[in-house]
Amino acid sequence: MPRFRLLIAAVLAAAVAVPATAAAAVPRAKTPAPLVLASSIAARYWGAVPCHGKVKIIAQQPLPAQLQRDSDAWVTFDSSLGANDLAAPAGSYTRCTVALGRFRWPTAASMRQDWDMLCMTMTHEFGHLLGHPHSAIRNNIMSPAFPGYTSEPELCRTLRPSHSPR
Numbered sequence: 001m002p003r004f005r006l007l008i009a010a011v012l013a014a015a016v017a018v019p020a021t022a023a024a025a026v027p028r029a030k031t032p033a034p035l036v037l038a039s040s041i042a043a044r045y046w047g048a049v050p051c052h053g054k055v056k057i058i059a060q061q062p063l064p065a066q067l068q069r070d071s072d073a074w075v076t077f078d079s080s081l082g083a084n085d086l087a088a089p090a091g092s093y094t095r096c097t098v099a100l101g102r103f104r105w106p107t108a109a110s111m112r113q114d115w116d117m118l119c120m121t122m123t124h125e126f127g128h129l130l131g132h133p134h135s136a137i138r139n140n141i142m143s144p145a146f147p148g149y150t151s152e153p154e155l156c157r158t159l160r161p162s163h164s165p166r
């Protein structure tokens, strides 16, 4: 089985909030370490890297109008059946994005502070990018909401970054 390198391009709002004339000279924000770790755990959890290794993770995104107001994260992708269609074979997904809402994890420090939920959420979103729809089973990682931490993947706990509480 071919192994794909996961490509992560995280863009923090701070990096793009610069005058247009200066934008070209400003380097992109370094991908926050918790995002790198959470996405590698997510790939290990599923035993697969979605989207042929090309997943863009974007922080601090404004919530799309059609999503519930308390959505922390969501995915977008193209597929053989059109945009964001989980009925399409996951191998056909391209232009994959995991977007994190603006309010929950605005900084790398907040990601570390809220590590367990970030790691669960990233695993959940990777599940979508591998073609998994929501599960009605409580405590399943594909459940649409996490009332607690019972569905937290073991790897999120064992590989918790230093200085992360819990």
Ligand SMILES: [Zn+2]
Residues within 6 Å of the ligand: 124, 128, 134, 143, 144
């Ligand atoms: Zn979901």
